[in-house]
Amino acid sequence: MAHSCNRAAGRLLGFLLLLAPTCPALAQSTTTCSLSALVDSANRHLPLLLEKQALVQSAKAGITEAKHAFLPRLNVVEELSVGSADDVTGPFLPLPGILHSISGSITAEPNYQAVTGNMASLYGEYELVDFGLKSAKINNAKAFAGLSQADLEKERYLVKWQIGKLFFAILRSRYQLAVDAEDLRRYESMLTITCALTGSGVNPGVDSSLARAGLSRTRVNYNEATGALHRLEQQLAYLTGIDHPVISLDTAVANLPVLPMDTAAAPLNPLADYFAKQKQQYSSQADLARKSYLPKVLLGAGGWARGSSIQYNNLYGSAGEGLGYQRFNYLAGLGITYDLFNGIHRRDRLSVIDGQVKAADYALRQQQLQLQTQQRQAEESIRIAQANLLELPSQLHAATDAYHQKEAQYQAGVINLVDLVNASFELFQAQSAYIRTVNDWYTANLDKAAATGNLDQFIQTVK
Missing domain, CATH: 1.20.1600.10 (Outer membrane efflux proteins (OEP))
Incomplete structure (x- = not known):
């Protein structure tokens, strides 16, 4: 047929x-x-x-x-500032746009003399353990x-x-x-x-x-x-x-x-x-949601250098004296972060x-x-x-x-x-x-x- x-x-x-x-x-x-x-x-x-x-x-x-989202974060900061350094000791909320020193004034009387400061910092952070979040x-x-x-x-x-x-x-x-x-x-x-x-x-x-x-x-x-x-x-x-x-x-x-x-x-x-x-x-989104609400273990390390026209003996120097680096510090440590409400968010x-x-x-x-x-x-x-x-x-x-x-x-x-x-x-x-x-x-x-x-x-x- x-x-x-x-x-x-x-x-x-x-x-x-x-x-x-x-x-x-x-x-x-x-x-x-x-x-x-x-x-x-x-x-x-x-x-x-x-x-x-x-x-x-x-x-x-x-x-x-x-893949690149899990590269270590490395921030470099260089700051040159001019302003007064008169403050008082006490706690404060970190409101956006307002920066306070946590230390008090170094003189008994108010002093609004302009001083210079120079600061550089380097900070790196890496998620050491992400419990499968990257994959x-x-x-x-x-x-x-x-x-x-x-x-x-x-x-x-x-x-x-x-x-x-x-x-x-x-x-x-x-x-x-x-x-x-x-x-x-x-x-x-x-x-x-x-x-x-x-x-x-x-x-x-x-x-x-x-x-x-x-x-x-x-x-x-x-x-x-x-x-x-x-x-x-x-x-x-x-x-x-x-x-x-x-x-x-x-x-x-x-x-x-x-x-x-x-x-x-x-x-x-x-x-x-x-x-x-x-x-x-x-299904892959479901797996990502499960991993996204697990704790994170962070490895952080940094260092910074600072200069100021105010000397250690309470001497206000010239503006040029604050342009060089005078003190150097470093810090490293491990941290763990976890939101206690993550269980509700994950569900x-x-x-x-x-x-x-x-x-x-x-x-x-x-x-x-x-x-x-x-x-x-x-x-x-x-x-x-x-x-x-x-x-x-x-x-x-x-x-x-x-x-x-x-x-x-x-x-x-x-x-x-x-x-x-x-x-x-x-x-x-x-x-x-x-x-x-x-x-x-x-x-x-x-x-x-x-x-x-x-x-x-x-x-x-x-x-």
């Missing part, structure tokens, strides 16, 4: 290829493109995909940022980069699928336009014959009116088909950046891929992989993330269910199209013979115009059914490939 379907579809496409060059719309075409070439062009042109690529690069840079942050950054990459692949996959549908829709529209053009020529021939017969008095004058009405109707159908084709081409140009591409298809249906019914070994579908990566990213944060993980899991199941349903529907459409392809050659052959017989009978005055119009309509319907069925066959295979994760393989085999 499959071999017969292939022969039938091959004859059909051969017939359509003979018709297609008669279509004036093809005269606008300038670029010959295969399906894979159109997909490649979309990857380079479509701003949506370029945006996703930029976000992937940003997410990958975030991995490096997460959790890096893993979370990697998970986010993986999600960004999966989002890019999902959008690419959807664009490929959309271009594939447009590819076959444009082919169908062009072939249908060629059939409409042939139908238009038949009605023009009918009008010519009718005018000759009515002019000679063989047929009533109403036949010419009916013929003109039929010709006008076919012209309207042709114009509408031309507009539909142009809209499809505009949509393809929007996705690929190529105006009026010439697209062609191998007439041998047997050259299309035979997709496996068992999808156990099929590649992971990017549409499902996105939700799997989303769930993974939420609240994990409750939020747990809901996100569950939602991502349900979204993954929903997508898998949709893909399974799409695969079954595509397989059913393929089965119906294959069955119809066995019948359609006979229908087209019979309709063609019937039209030619009716045309000869009408010219001989044996039948009326209505019989000839009915025969023409049957031929038009048979040709259109051929186009529609082959398009259904290709589109169903495309949908099956997309549902099973074999879309790239399908695109590469469409020549």
